[in-house]
Amino acid sequence: MKVKVAVIQESPVFFNKEKTLIKLEQLVKTYAKQGCELMVFPESFVPGYPRGFDFGAKIGSRSEAGRQLYADFAAHSIDLESDDRTRLEKLAAEQNAFLVIGITEKQNTNGSLYCSMVYISPTRGLLGVHRKIKPTGTERLIWAEAAGESLVSFQTPIGKLGGLICWENYMPLARMSMYQKGVEIYIAPTADSRPEWTSTMQHIALEGRCFVLGCNQYYTKSMYPEKYRFSVKDEPENLCPGGSMIVSPLGQIIAGPLFDKAGVLVAKLDLEDVAKSKLDFDVIGHYARNDIFELKVNNQPEMKKS
Template identity: 55%
Template sequence: MGTSSIIKAAVIQASPVLFNRDSTVEKACTLIHEASSQGAQLILLPESFIPAYPRGLSFGAVVGRRSEQGRDLYKRYWENSVDVPGPVTDILGEAVRTANVYLGIGITERDKGSLYCTLLYFGPDGRLLGKHRKVKPTASERLIWGEDDGSTLTAVPTEIGCIGGLICWENYMPLARMAMYSKGVQIYLAPTADSRDTWQATMRHIALEGRCFVLGCNQYVTRSMYPADLPGYEELANQPDVMCRGGSVIISPMGEILAGPLFDKEGILTADLNMGEIIRGKFDFDVAGHYNRPDIFRFSVNENNH
């Protein structure tokens, strides 16, 4: 990948067909081809797009007690989650291959009886290039998602640049970010469920800190999208009509907004990434290079699989 290369990237702000894996996979494939038809070479879909980020649901858990309804909801979520590798990754891989794009997509991955919040990477030949499991789910996410070790702190060297990233509030973890910067990430993927205005400051900070392009991608979800037969559905009565307003964005290595932020609707954002801007930005700040002080600070990552 030359420093004069220009890459067209797309972030897709969309809702899944909530708690319906097969229909969401079908929608994801349609969106991949739509973004590809707009010239995108790299596409990002949101955190836990398949089968849903289960916003607003308690899974019937309080300290010291779990409800039967909550167990039923977990079972439904597990049944609609994704084996990696498996039939869903095969379908996504074929869509990526025919669209001839790189893809990052957030899923809920199932492994034995456990679930993980996972980011998958696909290459334009349809191969699954790698995955990252969220190392620290936030707050009530810990009821449903396990935390992983450092073995999936993934960065993928590709023909269009080194692609890697973190999921949602992992991006608040300075050492996790440093792990990505140390791997030479040039296009930083940040699928999220955070739609606050303040999240935009985090995305711009990462771009400036890492001197990388940042693709932030969120869902747009309304309460009416939830299936009425979902265990615990009555809990949603107290939720706002718009449960996630989005905020997807594409940012340059100098912290400039290239596209977005997009709020209050579904849509596809695209931007041309001039890869030469990464080196221009690192002229005066390279956090893993000349701006590092290894004589003072020591940094290590345990990437062993536990």
């Protein structure tokens, strides 16, 4: 089976949910016309990854301006119990495409935000949500952490989908939780634009014997609205040069890495390549040594069929 995918390296309309959703809709419609069956958007594409922001926080104190900034961030985040979800489900259905979108998610049950990755099917709507189990560094100020129930995976008509967000991909047991489900298309939205990230994506493809879709945004300091530029005054103009890529199950780069510009990587994946790659290495099969090692993941759900 062959699947045409698009990895979207674009910028949001920062801290503006409505305009970012309009931009997302336009991109999905454009690449659906080209026959793309799966489209992936970067980490916290809605309403934007707040690179360079400190939210007025120091050990022992928080500023009023920082609290207001957090309130703005929350106001433009996605609520999956609202029309936000309906809108994304309708888009996927109308364009007959699977969507995997990095969002900042707010919930009605508490005031915390989550760095999330939503999986949307054209026929089943919202399949599920992966919420970051360990935000990195000072991300922990703005994003709460999820638990094992967030380690979701899905068996779909275009293959077995799963993945992790940004530096979760440096957590060996988190990666293994995805491999154990037999994920064929491993999705890794990120904000890491270092050249070294390329090696990380290749390693995961080789280790998991899966296709890897690494998706980052392209973002410059001048793209921030004027009211927020004080937060990044000491940052370089080229805040996030990107680095999105598509990697084969043998670690070969199929498309990208794309640096220093916005763009979309399109490739047709042959899922038979996953089976071929397991001749000499299979991390959950003949290379597993289950007589020695055992991994238990608390509360991880079974792969959901759709």
